[in-house]
Amino acid sequence: MSAAKKSEAIQLTLKVKSRFAEALEASLITEAEVSRDTDTIVVQESEAVFVDMRARWNTVMRGLAAADEALKTLD
Numbered sequence: 001m002s003a004a005k006k007s008e009a010i011q012l013t014l015k016v017k018s019r020f021a022e023a024l025e026a027s028l029i030t031e032a033e034v035s036r037d038t039d040t041i042v043v044q045e046s047e048a049v050f051v052d053m054r055a056r057w058n059t060v061m062r063g064l065a066a067a068d069e070a071l072k073t074l075d
Helices: 021-028 050-074
Strands: 010-017 033-037 040-047
Touching: 010 021, 010 050, 021 033, 021 040, 021 050, 040 050
Parallel strands: none
Antiparallel strands: 010 040, 033 040
């Protein structure tokens, strides 16, 4: 995979398998395009400019990390 230029469009896809998939999907529903198939969530993001994707992806990852930490306390 070659490095993207800052002015290039980019699309990222993240698949996460978890027994808490339903809760993780719910936690991201307002932050990203997310779907779920049983125990796997798929997060998809696309931006016209690479630098905008960095900010979006950081937001998504912070939300996912916070949800994961909260779910660990319930486990």
